Amino acid sequence: MASHGNQEAGWRCHGNLWSNLREVCDLLHIPAPAVSADEEVLFQHVRFKAGQRIHTIGQNFDTLYIVNSGFLKTVLIDEYGNEQVLSFPMKGDLLGIDGIHSLHHASEAVALSDCDIILMPYKTFAALGRSYAELEHAMFSVMSRELVREQSMIGMLSALSAEAKVARFLTNLGERFSQLGYSGKSFNLRMTRHEIGSYLGLTLETVSRTLSAFNEMGLISVDQREISLLDTNALKTLRRLPPAKARSKVTDKVSALVGKKLLPTWNAEAAVAA
Amino acid sequence: MASHGNQEAGWRCHGNLWSNLREVCDLLHIPAPAVSADEEVLFQHVRFKAGQRIHTIGQNFDTLYIVNSGFLKTVLIDEYGNEQVLSFPMKGDLLGIDGIHSLHHASEAVALSDCDIILMPYKTFAALGRSYAELEHAMFSVMSRELVREQSMIGMLSALSAEAKVARFLTNLGERFSQLGYSGKSFNLRMTRHEIGSYLGLTLETVSRTLSAFNEMGLISVDQREISLLDTNALKTLRRLPPAKARSKVTDKVSALVGKKLLPTWNAEAAVAA
DNA sequence: CGGCGACTTGAATACTATCAACGTCGGTGG
DNA sequence: CCACCGACGTTGATAGTATTCAAGTCGCCG
Numbered sequence: 001m002a003s004h005g006n007q008e009a010g011w012r013c014h015g016n017l018w019s020n021l022r023e024v025c026d027l028l029h030i031p032a033p034a035v036s037a038d039e040e041v042l043f044q045h046v047r048f049k050a051g052q053r054i055h056t057i058g059q060n061f062d063t064l065y066i067v068n069s070g071f072l073k074t075v076l077i078d079e080y081g082n083e084q085v086l087s088f089p090m091k092g093d094l095l096g097i098d099g100i101h102s103l104h105h106a107s108e109a110v111a112l113s114d115c116d117i118i119l120m121p122y123k124t125f126a127a128l129g130r131s132y133a134e135l136e137h138a139m140f141s142v143m144s145r146e147l148v149r150e151q152s153m154i155g156m157l158s159a160l161s162a163e164a165k166v167a168r169f170l171t172n173l174g175e176r177f178s179q180l181g182y183s184g185k186s187f188n189l190r191m192t193r194h195e196i197g198s199y200l201g202l203t204l205e206t207v208s209r210t211l212s213a214f215n216e217m218g219l220i221s222v223d224q225r226e227i228s229l230l231d232t233n234a235l236k237t238l239r240r241l242p243p244a245k246a247r248s249k250v251t252d253k254v255s256a257l258v259g260k261k262l263l264p265t266w267n268a269e270a271a272v273a274a
Numbered sequence: 275m276a277s278h279g280n281q282e283a284g285w286r287c288h289g290n291l292w293s294n295l296r297e298v299c300d301l302l303h304i305p306a307p308a309v310s311a312d313e314e315v316l317f318q319h320v321r322f323k324a325g326q327r328i329h330t331i332g333q334n335f336d337t338l339y340i341v342n343s344g345f346l347k348t349v350l351i352d353e354y355g356n357e358q359v360l361s362f363p364m365k366g367d368l369l370g371i372d373g374i375h376s377l378h379h380a381s382e383a384v385a386l387s388d389c390d391i392i393l394m395p396y397k398t399f400a401a402l403g404r405s406y407a408e409l410e411h412a413m414f415s416v417m418s419r420e421l422v423r424e425q426s427m428i429g430m431l432s433a434l435s436a437e438a439k440v441a442r443f444l445t446n447l448g449e450r451f452s453q454l455g456y457s458g459k460s461f462n463l464r465m466t467r468h469e470i471g472s473y474l475g476l477t478l479e480t481v482s483r484t485l486s487a488f489n490e491m492g493l494i495s496v497d498q499r500e501i502s503l504l505d506t507n508a509l510k511t512l513r514r515l516p517p518a519k520a521r522s523k524v525t526d527k528v529s530a531l532v533g534k535k536l537l538p539t540w541n542a543e544a545a546v547a548a
Numbered sequence: 549c550g551g552c553g554a555c556t557t558g559a560a561t562a563c564t565a566t567c568a569a570c571g572t573c574g575g576t577g578g
Numbered sequence: 579c580c581a582c583c584g585a586c587g588t589t590g591a592t593a594g595t596a597t598t599c600a601a602g603t604c605g606c607c608g
Contacts, residue, residue, distance in 0.1 A: 076429045084429040098425065100411075100418035107425060126411060130404050137374075137400060143417045144374035150424040151372065151381060155350045155358040157431045158475025162564065193587065201432025203565055208588055224573080224587075240563090436596065466554065477597055482556055498555075498604090514595090554604085561598070571588070578581080 017045040019068075019118055021128070027066055027092050027118070030138035033131075041128075044119045054095060054109040054117060061099025063121045067091050070115025071190040074107050075198075085199040087149075088112075088173075088191060091180050094142055112190045157201050161240035165200040166210040170220065170227065171235050185232070189225040291319040293342075293392055295402070301340055301366050301392070304412035307405075315402075318393045328369060328383040328391060335373025337395045341365050344389025345464040348381050349472075359473040361423075362386075362447075362465060365454050368416055386464040431475050435514035439474040440484040444494065444501065445509050459506070463499040 021041055025032035045068060048054060054065055057077055067089050074095065076084040086107060089095055099105040100122070129136035156168060178184030189196070193204040200207070214220045219235055221228040229235065295315055299306035319342060322328060328339055331351055341363050348369065350358040360381060363369055373379040374396070403410035430442060452458030463470070467478040474481070488494045493509055495502040503509065 076425060078429065078433065082433070084433055086425055086428060097418055098422050101415045101422055106422045126407070126414070129410060130407060133400070133404065136403060136410075140400070140413075140417070141375045143414070143421070144371055147417070147421055147424065148372050148375055148380045150421065150428065151350060151360055154360060154424065154427055154431060155352065157428060158472070159352065159356070159358055192585085198432070204587080205566085205589085206564060209564095212588070467556095468554085478555080479557085479598085480596060483596095486556070549608105551606100551608090553606090556601100556603075558601085559599085561596105563594100563596080565595085566593075567591085569588100569590085571586105573586080574584095576581100576583085578579105 017116070018042040019045065024066060024118060024120070025135075025138070027068065028094065028138075028142060029092060030142065031134060033135055035132075041124065043124075046117050046119060048111040048115045048117060050111050050113050052111050054111065054115075055099070055105045056108045057105055059099075059105045061096065061103050061105055061122065063096065063119050064125055065095040065109070066118040066120055067093045067095065068116040068118050070117075071112045072109055072115060073112055073191060073195060074109045076107050083198060085191075085195050088199070090176065094146070097143055097146060162200075162202050162206050163210055163213070164239045165202065166196075166207060167214070167219075167235040167238040169196065169200060170214075170229060171232055174229050174232065184229070186226075186228040189227055291390070292316040293319065298340060298392060298394070299409075299412070301342065302368065302412075302416060303366060304416065305408055307409055309406075315398065317398075320391050320393060322385040322389045322391060324385050324387050326385050328385065328389075329373070329379045330382045331379055333373075333379045335370065335377050335379055335396065337370065337393050338399055339369040339383070340392040340394055341367045341369065342390040342392050344391075345386045346383055346389060347386055347465060347469060347473075348383045350381050357472060359465075359469050362473070364450065368420070371417060371420060436474075436476050436480050437484055437487070438513050439476065440470075440481060441488070441493075441509040441512040443470065443474055444488075444503060445506055448503050448506065458503070460500075460502040463501055 019027075019042065021039075021043075022032045024043055043066075048070070054072065055061075069091055072089045072095070074086045074089060076086055078084060087093075089109070095109050095117075096105065098107050125139070129139050156165060160168070173189075174184040174187065177187050191199075193207045196202075197204045197207045202210075211220070211222050214235075215222045219229075219231045219238075221230060293301075293316065295313075295317075296306045298317055317340075322344070328346065329335075343365055346363045346369070348360045348363060350360055352358060361367075363383070369383050369391075370379065372381050399413065403413050430439060434442070447463075448458040448461065451461050465473075467481045470476075471478040471481045476484075485494070485496050488509075489496045493503075493505045493512075495504060
């Protein structure tokens with residue numbers, strides 16, 4: 001079943017829509033090359049119904065995917081068959097980057113709702129970078145952003161308590177919704193408790209309990225998948241575990257200095273020394 | 275001492291070595307452009323002493339770094355000043371990618387031992403991609419590899435027990451050492467228990483206890499930072515938590531197939547023997 | 549030698565997972 | 579139309595694992 005599922009992308013519901021380069025750039029929030037409109041390359045849209053896979057693990061890689069509408073999840077499957085949710089892509093997100101390295105996809109992307117996806121052949125992608133210098137930087141930038149996102153994910157997974165994880169998950173989701181023009185305070189979760197738990201490194205019961213607790217506290221109101229954020233600020237600053245105990249010598253010095261100005265452009269020093 | 279630090283990279287210990295493009299490509303394990311030797315671009319080496327920072331959080335981004343020798347860590351600093359270790363780069367690894375997106379570094383790289391680092395100005399990097407199509411793909415590939423690595427890190431952090439995390443950390447480290455030509459069985463940890471714990475999402479006590487337990491079991495021998503892997507296979511297949519309960523419908527089919535061949539790797543009973 | 553940082557080890561505590569039962573919703577078929 | 583069913587969700591009791599707190603050792607550098 002999985003064997004031919006990936007190929008369906010090509011002919012299932014032939015995209016009745018096409019986008020030009022400018023539209024794609026807007027979607028990705030990157031500047032479109034000024035000298036556009038000359039070549040007018042077009043990119044095909046493909047529709048996926050909820051539950052369908054955009055790409056599967058091990059599948060040959062040759063195209064990237066840009067989400068035009070809908071909600072998805074990307075997952076890893078471990079040696080026991082359990083799935084690990086890596087992200088919940090939505091409009092404007094780029095999928096498939098993980099396949100570039102080995103030319104096979106390392107993860108799987110599944111539609112959580114009906115989706116409209118734009119196909120971006122990797123060859124075209126690469127060629128565009130060589131043609132337009134600005135575009136090349138934008139492409140590196142998008143990949144860099146993805147990397148930074150995953151890094152902060154790692155930090156969150158290993159340092160935060162269950163409550164803090166769920167709180168941050170909700171506020172992040174809210175921010176993404178509002179950036180898309182939807183309400184950032186009141187929205188509908190497209191994923192199950194199990195998927196949220198997998199994403200956050202928690203069990204579905206813990207997720208459910210935490211949501212209930214937030215509801216009791218008045219931080220949110222929750223009814224099944226309908227969520228309203230009532231006290232975003234409290235959610236953002238909610239923490240439990242980090243008692244600021246674990247700090248290396250070096251860090252102590254830094255934090256002491258930082259305390260005075262706290263400005264972003266703080267440059268480091270070198271010798272710890274002694 | 276701290277005030278003028280980051281800029282020192284440019285002139286501290288002026289690199290007495292330079293590398294050409296071919297050497298850099300070899301280091302990164304990417305194919306060098308065939309038509310080389312014509313331009314003969316050179317890349318400067320810079321030395322850092324243990325404890326020095328290659329780049330710091332918030333610092334302006336304009337160059338990438340390639341590790342030629344030495345061991346480092348990259349860290350994130352949270353709002354309380356505690357550090358979160360993200361990776362332990364060594365020879366052949368590329369640093370600084372996280373800065374491309376915002377043009378400011380999102381993480382900090384610290385030398386754990388004396389290091390020899392090659393500077394790769396981002397402008398040069400980008401220009402090379404536009405000049406040589408093969409190189410462009412290689413660059414995307416390196417970034418993609420980094421992304422995949424972080425994804426598997428996320429999977430490990432959220433799904434594995436403390437013992438499994440430490441076991442995988444050791445075997446991964448061993449593999450990296452042997453790829454570099456060193457012994458993969460016997461090596462010296464360049465980082466503290468605290469840094470390992472931060473990297474794995476554990477406390478330093480748990481790391482220490484787990485190492486001691488592995489030592490008792492005869493899986494490794496450990497004396498401070500001197501490690502010998504005695505039973506690599508057992509370490510690789512060591513798991514505790516995943517009782518293969520959490521699976522989606524679709525995934526169940528997959529695991530049915532997996533069950534035939536891969537099931538035997540469930541041991542961990544050996545551990546209980548103590 | 550004193551002191552500090554790294555490491556180890558031992559309790560006690562706390563958090564999260566696990567197991568289990570029940571409630572809800574939506575779809576299907578009798 | 580209603581009963582049944584399965585997937586999803588909630589909640590409680592219990593068990594386990596990892597953290598926290600607390601000594602205490604070892605090795606190194608001033």
